[in-house]
Amino acid sequence: MSLPDDDAAYAKLEEGDYGYLLDDVPHFTDYLSDLPTFPNPLQDHPAYSTVKQYFVNADDTVPEKVVVQKDSPRGVHFRRAGPRQRVYFESEDVKACIVTCGGLCPGLNTVIRELVCGLSHMYNVNDIFGIQNGYKGFYSSNYLPMTPKSVNDIHKRGGTVLGTSRGGHDTKKIVDNIQDRGINQVYIIGGDGTQKGAYEIYKEIRRRGLKVAVAGVPKTIDNDIAVIDKSFGFDSAVEEAQRAIDAAHVEASSAENGIGLVKLMGRYSGFIAMYATLASRDVDCCLIPESPFYLEGEGGLFEYIEKRLKENNHMVIVVAEGAGQDLIAKSIAAADQIDASGNKLLLDVGLWLTHKIKDYCKNKKMEMTIKYIDPTYMIRAIPSNASDNVYCTLLAHSAIHGAMAGYSFTVGMVNGRHAYIPFHRVTSTRNKVKITDRMWARLLSSTNQPSFLSQKDIDAAREADKLASKSPVPVNTKEHGEDAKKLANGEK
Numbered sequence: 001m002s003l004p005d006d007d008a009a010y011a012k013l014e015e016g017d018y019g020y021l022l023d024d025v026p027h028f029t030d031y032l033s034d035l036p037t038f039p040n041p042l043q044d045h046p047a048y049s050t051v052k053q054y055f056v057n058a059d060d061t062v063p064e065k066v067v068v069q070k071d072s073p074r075g076v077h078f079r080r081a082g083p084r085q086r087v088y089f090e091s092e093d094v095k096a097c098i099v100t101c102g103g104l105c106p107g108l109n110t111v112i113r114e115l116v117c118g119l120s121h122m123y124n125v126n127d128i129f130g131i132q133n134g135y136k137g138f139y140s141s142n143y144l145p146m147t148p149k150s151v152n153d154i155h156k157r158g159g160t161v162l163g164t165s166r167g168g169h170d171t172k173k174i175v176d177n178i179q180d181r182g183i184n185q186v187y188i189i190g191g192d193g194t195q196k197g198a199y200e201i202y203k204e205i206r207r208r209g210l211k212v213a214v215a216g217v218p219k220t221i222d223n224d225i226a227v228i229d230k231s232f233g234f235d236s237a238v239e240e241a242q243r244a245i246d247a248a249h250v251e252a253s254s255a256e257n258g259i260g261l262v263k264l265m266g267r268y269s270g271f272i273a274m275y276a277t278l279a280s281r282d283v284d285c286c287l288i289p290e291s292p293f294y295l296e297g298e299g300g301l302f303e304y305i306e307k308r309l310k311e312n313n314h315m316v317i318v319v320a321e322g323a324g325q326d327l328i329a330k331s332i333a334a335a336d337q338i339d340a341s342g343n344k345l346l347l348d349v350g351l352w353l354t355h356k357i358k359d360y361c362k363n364k365k366m367e368m369t370i371k372y373i374d375p376t377y378m379i380r381a382i383p384s385n386a387s388d389n390v391y392c393t394l395l396a397h398s399a400i401h402g403a404m405a406g407y408s409f410t411v412g413m414v415n416g417r418h419a420y421i422p423f424h425r426v427t428s429t430r431n432k433v434k435i436t437d438r439m440w441a442r443l444l445s446s447t448n449q450p451s452f453l454s455q456k457d458i459d460a461a462r463e464a465d466k467l468a469s470k471s472p473v474p475v476n477t478k479e480h481g482e483d484a485k486k487l488a489n490g491e492k
Contacts, residue, residue: 007424010203019073022061025420028088028213028406031206037086040404041123056082056401062419064227078227081398081411081418088211088406089184091124096403097143097183099131100160101190101197105221106236107384107392108160108189113151114396115187120148122397123404129183130161135197136168138177155389158381169197175204178212185213185403191220192427195410199423202408213403216410216423217395221380224269224430227421228412232392234272236385237265241276244375245316249282252314255369259305259315259357263350263374266320269432273320274443284308284315285449287349289322290433290461291440293452295356302360304450309368317353321376324349350374394418436461 012024028035040055048054061077068075098115100108112130119125130144131137144162154161178186178201188198195216202214218225223234241264248260264273270288277286285304287293294300308315328347354372361368384392391413398418399411409420433440435453444451453461 010206011422011424016074019075020077021075022077022079023422023425024079025402025407025409025422026202026206027408028211031209032211035088035211035406037088038090040083040085040087041091042083043085045122054083055085056080058084062414062417064414066415078414078419078421079407079409081402081420083401084405087123087404088213089404092126094119094123094125094185094404095127095129095181095183096125096185096187097129097131097178098146098162098187099134099137099189100162100164100219101134101188101194102164102166102219103191103221104159104164104380105219105231105233106158106240106380106382107232107388108164108219109151109157110155110384110389110392111189111217111219111232111396112146112161113155114393115400116146116151117148118397118400122400133163134165134168135170135174135194136165137163139170139173140168143181155392156383158383166193169200171197171200171204174201175208175210178205179208179210184211185215187215187217187399187403189217189219191218192225192430194219195225195423196427198410199427202423205408213406214408215399215403216426217399218410218412218426221272222266222269223271224267224432225412225426226429226431227425228414228431229416230413232388232395233384234275234388235391236382236388237272237379238275238279239385240379240382241272241375242280244373244378245276245280245282245318248316248371248373249280251371252316255314257309257313257361257366257368259309259317259368259370261317261319261350261354261357261370261372263319263321263348263372263376265376265379267322267346268430270320270323271431271433273318273323274433274440277318278443278446280316280318281446282316283318284312284447285317286443286447287317287319287323288433289320289325291323291435291452292326292457293324295327295360299450299452301452302357305357305360306364306366309366319349319353321346321349324353328352348374434461 014022042048060080062080064076096119098112116128119128128146130146132141198214198216205212218231220231221233221237223231225231244262248262252258252260266273268289270290273286273288277283295302350372354370395411402409402420407420410423410426412421
């Protein structure tokens, strides 16, 4: 895709044989010259003395797509994450800070803990600070000194010990404070909006010619961050959602014509609802933002509910919070409002659907009991489970290795390998459930629900998949020549 000059100026593309393309991340050497490098202190670390080839080869990359045909081009690759033999900081010179932004998510405290412990134990860094209450904490509160001892057991608690908030991003004020306090490594944990903010911070740092690395750790409980396999906290959220679904099933099966309705997170993407449904096997219908549905008429939701109650005397419905917003808007007059992060405020689809089902059954003179469960804030507030704890540790360590090596990036797992991804790649689009994919077909097979899709909807979904399958590679910066470089380096 074509990016604005302001973004394209920072894109780094390197072409190779057989259609190979490296979508690289920014590095100090892109705008600073004659920087000294130092031996990585890990080479003397006793824990790594027996590890064969611990350091990542400079030419190692990770493919964006692993399923190809024999005549396919090699495609887009990302720089592999991991420790380098040479680093651009001496341990005693590092002054790092950590900030968490946006909503809560299982695993935030684990990432914070492992960033602090990793910097301290692997690279002997002593000056580590926490930024309190999101981006605004850079310029509105004192920095919080952090040590391995102070974060020792925070991974056992939900939330974030640093506090969080939405909005508050003032690029100039933030970079002013980074510069004034001598910070040279910034670790930013947050969703796509937060990563956009991290990108703006990097741009301003580069314009000023500062030797500051910016490392983003993507966080979204909805799993809607593009490119990466999954976001941390997602497995924990799916696991906790089972409790709500189990409760809904107990309520529904204990009443005549009982319905249990569970609303789960998923503003734009229905991954939690889909995976929780597949894991449960007690769900009769799953509604997500990516798959349109309708209520009345042949093949509609009401007809399916009536059919299911006659067959089984009860049913469980799972709905993602972003599902059916177009239907709600038609029946409820509401002004568009946005939150501090710029997200459109959603109407409560669970509550709306509860009332609609009640009205339908009343008009049909059907006896029915419905129980609506919204576990959203319970799920957000839990500590991460074992698999997420491991994943958070690997993300944090990969972020540290990249920052020490002088890169600025978003870190994530791509096809099972950790990689450094350009900021623009994770902020330019969202990861969504593909309703033309076999995973969604598995769900429909599990629930036996109708697809609710018209041929027009199916054609539109297939076309969207075709567009999504084309890698959003930015225009080559060579096209912009020296103008692009000057723009990126603040010379224009």
